[in-house]
Amino acid sequence: MTTNTLTVLDGSDAPMRALVLDSAAARRGAATRRLDLRDIARPVPPAPGWVLVRPSLAGISARDLALLDSDQTLPPVGAPRRLPMVPGGEVVGVIEAVNGTRWAQEGQRVLVEPNAGCLVRGFPSCSRCAAGEAELCENRDRRSLIGPAADGGLAGGGGWSEGVLAHEEMLIPADGISDQRGVLGVSLASAIHAVLRWGRRGERVAVIGSGTTTSLVVAALRRLHPDVDITVMVDARGPQREGRRRRKLPAHLAVDERSIALALEDLGAARVWRGSPAQLIDRTADLVGARRRRSEGDALPVLDRGLDAVFDCRGTAASVTLGMRLLRSAGTMVVAGRAGRFELDWAAVWSRELVIAGSGGFGREPAGWRTFAAVREWLTDPAFPVDGLVTHRFPLDAFDIALATAAAGEAMGAVKVVFEDPLSPLRQRRLAVDNEVPMDDPTSPVLLATTAARARRSDEVHS
Numbered sequence: 001m002t003t004n005t006l007t008v009l010d011g012s013d014a015p016m017r018a019l020v021l022d023s024a025a026a027r028r029g030a031a032t033r034r035l036d037l038r039d040i041a042r043p044v045p046p047a048p049g050w051v052l053v054r055p056s057l058a059g060i061s062a063r064d065l066a067l068l069d070s071d072q073t074l075p076p077v078g079a080p081r082r083l084p085m086v087p088g089g090e091v092v093g094v095i096e097a098v099n100g101t102r103w104a105q106e107g108q109r110v111l112v113e114p115n116a117g118c119l120v121r122g123f124p125s126c127s128r129c130a131a132g133e134a135e136l137c138e139n140r141d142r143r144s145l146i147g148p149a150a151d152g153g154l155a156g157g158g159g160w161s162e163g164v165l166a167h168e169e170m171l172i173p174a175d176g177i178s179d180q181r182g183v184l185g186v187s188l189a190s191a192i193h194a195v196l197r198w199g200r201r202g203e204r205v206a207v208i209g210s211g212t213t214t215s216l217v218v219a220a221l222r223r224l225h226p227d228v229d230i231t232v233m234v235d236a237r238g239p240q241r242e243g244r245r246r247r248k249l250p251a252h253l254a255v256d257e258r259s260i261a262l263a264l265e266d267l268g269a270a271r272v273w274r275g276s277p278a279q280l281i282d283r284t285a286d287l288v289g290a291r292r293r294r295s296e297g298d299a300l301p302v303l304d305r306g307l308d309a310v311f312d313c314r315g316t317a318a319s320v321t322l323g324m325r326l327l328r329s330a331g332t333m334v335v336a337g338r339a340g341r342f343e344l345d346w347a348a349v350w351s352r353e354l355v356i357a358g359s360g361g362f363g364r365e366p367a368g369w370r371t372f373a374a375v376r377e378w379l380t381d382p383a384f385p386v387d388g389l390v391t392h393r394f395p396l397d398a399f400d401i402a403l404a405t406a407a408a409g410e411a412m413g414a415v416k417v418v419f420e421d422p423l424s425p426l427r428q429r430r431l432a433v434d435n436e437v438p439m440d441d442p443t444s445p446v447l448l449a450t451t452a453a454r455a456r457r458s459d460e461v462h463s
């Protein structure tokens with residue numbers, strides 16, 4: 001049993017910078033949300049077992065982008081979300097302060113699993129937490145008994161800052177995992193969970209989408225099922241939600257479709273297709289020898305002897321409808337995208353006995369192992385080919401362009417866009433130790449995947 005000590009770093013009483021999401025002036029009678037870079041009080045670990053992590057890299061996820069969108073309601077379940085709040089649930093960082101921890105120490109690099117169950121938030125264990133499924137905790141929507149700090153910690157965001165609280169139970173040592181790979185931990189855990197939601201029956205699957213989840217679902221499928229045939233379907237029209245803030249970006253930042261396809265093929269896709277739903281259904285029918293079946297008054301056919309599984313990482317009405325039509329009878333549709341409310345032809349589900357499996361989190365998988373145990377093992381393995389997925393890095397104060405890049409996604413060649421902490425003294429010390437090559441200009445985004453894909457293409461041309 002360790003003593004309850006609170007270690008305070010020099011200068012820790014100084015404020016820190018954070019991107020704070022708050023309500024702004026009402027627009028047409030509706031409350032809007034607004035993100036600002038502010039100086040806020042540096043959080044202090046509130047109880048034994050809690051630590052303060054300084055993010056080295058913090059990812060921008062689809063969940064974060066939805067939070068920023070004033071036109072979208074906050075999710076009905078999940079950690080209490082009260083404004084103001086600091087978004088950002090994808091963090092790799094360095095422990096800066098600890099309070100009575102068992103193994104976590106200052107200066108340690110860690111990944112953070114953003115699942116705070118009853119144990120760490122001061123509740124008696126609910127039935128889900130007792131079953132090891134903290135991600136489905138029945139007390140998620142209640143305020144922590146420890147105090148607001150336990151709700152403001154990573155379970156509710158907090159990573160877009162210079163310090164975020166987490167409990168030791170949520171930490172995974174990052175030894176042997178670079179920041180660039182480590183920041184993918186949460187997305188990879190979601191992808192592994194999505195793949196495991198498919199009780200493998202068959203060998204032909206499609207993945208619909210174009211972002212980080214799509215890439216990592218492809219990589220996870222390839223790793224868990226080396227023999228499956230994977231087609232990625234990039235819906236060329238994209239999820240252009242109205243009301244999302246966008247900014248025009250210089251044309252030279254955009255990448256061509258071929259380099260995106262090459263990157264997905266590197267991860268394990270056999271082919272990458274674009275096109276309208278009708279074209280994608282047609283090509284699939286030809287590929288697998290399926291029969292197109294069209295019922296009266298139906299614009300699109302369904303496939304007999306179609307695909308065994310579809311992973312929908314987009315979650316729009318169009319992508320879910322497309323996925324259901326591509327499936328064979330009794331095929332499985334894993335909904336990994338953030339689908340909202342829309343109409344669906346449920347006759348296609350019951351009459352063909354499709355299995356619809358939702359996938360929204362991770363924690364412990366059916367075999368009993370922690371999803372993040374696989375994340376750690378895979379990210380430590382240099383053969384797991386995800387180095388190119390962090391395509392853009394920005395400092396916190398360039399948040400406007402960072403968010404615009406993340407929202408544009410594929411259109412700008414962006415996969416995972418992250419905030420970087422170039423000023424962290426711990427990071428600079430580590431850079432010196434690791435002898436990493438620092439960026440020429442820390443304020444400019446690094447287009448890793450684009451550069452790599454282009455270099456590969458020019459190699460092919462010259463060979």
Ligand SMILES: [Zn+2]
Nearest residue numbers: 118126129137
């Ligand atoms: Zn619980």
